[in-house]
Amino acid sequence: MDSANRPLSPHLQVYQPQLTSVLSILHRMTGVWLGVGTLVLAYWLIAAVMGPEAYGTAQDIIGSWLGLLFLFGWSYALFYHLCNGIRHLFWDAGYGYDLEVAARSGWAMVLFSIILTVLAWGLGIIAGGG
Amino acid sequence: MSLLTPLARVRGLGSANEGAHHWWMQRLTAVALVPLLIWFVASLAFLAGADYARITAWIGHPVVAVLLLLLVFALFYHLKLGMQVVIEDYVHGKFAKLVCLLGNSFGTILLGTACGYAVLEIAFGGS
Ligand code: HEM
Numbered sequence: 001m002d003s004a005n006r007p008l009s010p011h012l013q014v015y016q017p018q019l020t021s022v023l024s025i026l027h028r029m030t031g032v033w034l035g036v037g038t039l040v041l042a043y044w045l046i047a048a049v050m051g052p053e054a055y056g057t058a059q060d061i062i063g064s065w066l067g068l069l070f071l072f073g074w075s076y077a078l079f080y081h082l083c084n085g086i087r088h089l090f091w092d093a094g095y096g097y098d099l100e101v102a103a104r105s106g107w108a109m110v111l112f113s114i115i116l117t118v119l120a121w122g123l124g125i126i127a128g129g130g
Numbered sequence: 131m132s133l134l135t136p137l138a139r140v141r142g143l144g145s146a147n148e149g150a151h152h153w154w155m156q157r158l159t160a161v162a163l164v165p166l167l168i169w170f171v172a173s174l175a176f177l178a179g180a181d182y183a184r185i186t187a188w189i190g191h192p193v194v195a196v197l198l199l200l201l202v203f204a205l206f207y208h209l210k211l212g213m214q215v216v217i218e219d220y221v222h223g224k225f226a227k228l229v230c231l232l233g234n235s236f237g238t239i240l241l242g243t244a245c246g247y248a249v250l251e252i253a254f255g256g257s
Binding site for chain 1: 252
């Protein structure tokens, strides 16, 4: 059966972006972006196995300004995906489908993900990283 | 009317022959990842600026090593399932899709195994 040219749903060319749809595609994008981040996690762990020198190099790269910027991006993506993932799990259990509730949980999720990111970096800076 | 044979209906596995297994494992790993990742990020924040000795001592601690192994397993399992869906949605050529799906499976298993090995080597190795 040839299904190549059937319109796809949601038909994005005529689909008005809105809170729920934007948050939804961001869940997918943060998921993929976190997948790239696992490469850094693997590099960090393997460097720790290879010894102090390799680990020092890894720390220099990750601790550079650019490294920290990326780390910040991954930390926010993680908390975004985590909070929205919990929202997903409530939907899977059958709760939260009213439009009003979906909008409120969406904003709450955005707020929580920002708070958690600030909290994590605040903790790191206080613990002496900087 | 159902097009399923009675046996297929009892098994409930559908045309992909795996039923809700993919969906369920994506959720199961997600639930596991919530506490594990909060613990992991909080620990890293506390360890900010720690030197090599302190980091490896932390990774090698029995409780930490076990939790890290669980984290690595749930993380790469979840990633494998998630990327699989993304590939199925966006990669359309039959051959390209197959290559991407194989690359996803092998890549996540390779990285996950390497991470797991690293944790074990630090916990049990001489260093
Ligand atoms: C706190 C932990 C996490 C939770 C609660 C969580 C939750 C979820 C849920 C519920 C889904 C399914 C979404 C859907 O059906 O559309 C999902 C998808 C996905 N997750 Fe996670 N996740 C977590 C962490 C991660 C991490 C650390 C990664 C990457 C390493 C990741 C990568 C992905 C990917 C690639 C997808 C597929 C995206 C899609 O199909 O749109 N997740 N996650």
